[in-house]
Amino acid sequence: MPTATRTQIKNFLNFCLLIAPDSFYLVHTDKNDKTIKELGFNYLIVREIILSLSVEDYSDGPCQDRIYKGDVWMFGVVIDNREIYIKLQLSSYNDPGEKKPTLFCISFHFAEQKISFPYKNII
Numbered sequence: 629m630p631t632a633t634r635t636q637i638k639n640f641l642n643f644c645l646l647i648a649p650d651s652f653y654l655v656h657t658d659k660n661d662k663t664i665k666e667l668g669f670n671y672l673i674v675r676e677i678i679l680s681l682s683v684e685d686y687s688d689g690p691c692q693d694r695i696y697k698g699d700v701w702m703f704g705v706v707i708d709n710r711e712i713y714i715k716l717q718l719s720s721y722n723d724p725g726e727k728k729p730t731l732f733c734i735s736f737h738f739a740e741q742k743i744s745f746p747y748k749n750i751i
Contacts, residue, residue, distance in 0.1 A: 631691060632701075634747065637683045640690075640701055643718065644731050648679055651730040659737040667707060674736055677705060678714065684748045685714075693717070693734070700734065704743035711739035 632640070652675050654660070664674060681703050689701035693715075703714040715735035720727060 631688055632686070634683050636690075637686045637701075637747070640718070641681055641683075644681075644716065645679055647718070647729045648675060648731045651728055652678070652733070653730055654733045654736065657735075657737075660733075660735065663712065663737040674733065677707075677712075678716065678731070678733055678736075681705070681714070684745065686747055687713075687743050687745060702743075704739060704745065711743050713737055713739040713743060 654671055654674055664670070685703045685705055687702040687704050690699035692698075693700040698717055698719065700715050700717045703716065705712050705714065713735055714733065717732045717734055719730050719732055
């Protein structure tokens with residue numbers, strides 16, 4: 629059973645749309661960087677994919693992350709017949725630590741296990 633309702637997910641994604649054009653940060657990890665390079669993507673393409681997410685792409689959240697403080701939301705998309713796991717977090721601070729709403733993309737990498745999409749193909 630999903631953690632969030634359709635309305636909660638839409639509200640989260642709408643807020644992402646508001647702040648991401650000005651304050652979006654992609655966390656660089658080996659997995660993220662390798663996936664992005666293999667797909668031939670760059671920062672702007674990743675941001676556009678994030679901004680095009682829908683309720684149907686939702687997987688889980690909001691929930692507490694074991695590493696990052698605060699709520700995280702998980703989504704997934706299929707690119708070149710491969711699932712991409714996406715973990716997002718809204719923060720009140722940007723990377724340099726200034727108080728500014730920021731969307732952090734913590735994960736953008738090939739899924740290590742099958743992603744569950746509780747709202748996909750549900751009318």
